[in-house]
Amino acid sequence: MIEIQKAPESKIDKINFDNLAFGQVFTDHMMECDFSDGKWQKPIIKPYGPLSLEPSARVFHYGQAVFEGMKAFKDSNDKIWLFRPDQNFERINKSSARLAIPEFPKDYFFEALEELLKLDKDWIKKGTGNSLYIRPFVIATEAGVSAAAAQEYKFMIICSPAQAYYSGEVRVKFSEKFSRAADGGVGFAKAAGNYGAQFYPTNLAKQEGFQQIIWTDANTHDYLEEAGTMNIFFRIGDTLVTAPTNDRILDGVTRKSVLTLAEEFNIPTEVRRVSVKEVVEAAKAGELKEMFGSGTATVINPIVGFGYKDEKFELPKMEESYASFFKDKLMKIQYNEAEDKFGWTYEVKQ
């Protein structure tokens, strides 16, 4: 039922797969589905190429836009796997609902995604660390500058080949003044506007030698929440600690997978509010052994230090870190190299 317009030729031979910057190169095809006349029309897979939109399209003016991040992996037998795609599907619809965007049908999503991956399967390279980053997104396309929810949208999926994500040593700053999200706001959604709002404070932090910000609650700035593109974990003593999700914090798929693995492997875990004070004191007492972020692009990203007010802290180098333990466990499941006892993997039938 998906209409497929094949690209006349592939551009894959022009791509250097040993030197890929994240999110810069896209595959031969993309999925596009329009919402008009009150319903989602038929999805179309077509050659990757530019969009033509009216200058008054609502996405440019009112930020009605949400997205997801997913990955496809190829195992040694050339089978293609997704990791918990149902979670991303459900979440994009939760994000859409909060942004007054119509929800997308589940059968359209999975049929179109699988067709697209089959068509562009040569872009998914084998080998641990290699993957195809998948970006579903929805934008309000209706023309007209009046501030109300649009009646026309585009749901799209574009795909970008990715190598192992190495972002260098990451040091983070705990936010004292700027905020990412309000209670009763859209922080839990993957809303486009949540990201653009972080760039300026992050640029200021970069000038001080940090790569990212750990956002704190907007009311008091006393509690650590998330990093904007990652959820955050702390290892205090041998206890793994992370903040509970709420309407300000993204319900990360990698985050919840880490928590399940921690339970499986009897790692003591606390999901509770984490105060800046507690983390600073633990760092001073040598009890803060690790911090790491979790997210689809990075999987697990170790954090080597943090700053708060005028103080900077470096974390110890752990021989047996939780970060590498979880990263290894997750990636083995993602690449179909370990038993998938939680039913997380999803094979794309070819």
Added chain:
Amino acid sequence: MIEIQKAPESKIDKINFDNLAFGQVFTDHMMECDFSDGKWQKPIIKPYGPLSLEPSARVFHYGQAVFEGMKAFKDSNDKIWLFRPDQNFERINKSSARLAIPEFPKDYFFEALEELLKLDKDWIKKGTGNSLYIRPFVIATEAGVSAAAAQEYKFMIICSPAQAYYSGEVRVKFSEKFSRAADGGVGFAKAAGNYGAQFYPTNLAKQEGFQQIIWTDANTHDYLEEAGTMNIFFRIGDTLVTAPTNDRILDGVTRKSVLTLAEEFNIPTEVRRVSVKEVVEAAKAGELKEMFGSGTATVINPIVGFGYKDEKFELPKMEESYASFFKDKLMKIQYNEAEDKFGWTYEVKQ
């Protein structure tokens, strides 16, 4: 120095100027200026038409987008006037700075805007209530799905002919749960994402018979802030009361003009936090005589009632309302029909 590409023919004869929906029809030309190689390139005025953007353009994914709203007016001598355009210019750059978008040069802005208005001057109709709504906006155009500030942008100006804005009787709901902005967030900026985030709660309010929401502070929901597309004024007894601006509230041009006029005409005014409790009690005691919103599109929009929790309140009909007083004063200045003692008007030389 502005490059002008004229439209081969005007579409103005096809437009019914007696039946214009707000923000749906655009003039023959638009202004476009690209930021690339670290600077704003030469502005171009060209025929109004669609934009071609990569599906990975950052505006679709990370919401780096800001805008302004302005109006041009034509007086009985065919002179064209803007109202405090310096304020809009300064504010779009403040919004841009917060969204990590490079600021736009003042000379480019005014030269391009004036050329555009001269070219499309026939679209500005005489007569009180008629105007040309001007929408400057900036979007991140750089391709690539990595969550960082873009290196490429488009600054555009599009124009839409507008009639007197009548939105019907407006009743507002005081927000109890949802929020528009966080302390330390982007509420003070005209960031695209601020608007999309309001549509869902506003749709819920509409189901209860309200047209708009008055947002309260995210921490306590005890204080009234703004309406999302309007600042809000209360007349309690004969005192005009409005909330001070802060990093959650837009510094409205119409709002500050009302405050200046109130001082000029000796209307007792208080700029201070306004609690929900105070307004509800004043309504119950018959002391709340008026509420109105102020903004560029609407000028002054009277509010006839409000709801809070399970209670609904109707406001009295005032013979001599502040709302109509300020609207009349402002419009007379805007249309060059009254003395402009504050230097608010700006003539577009033809």
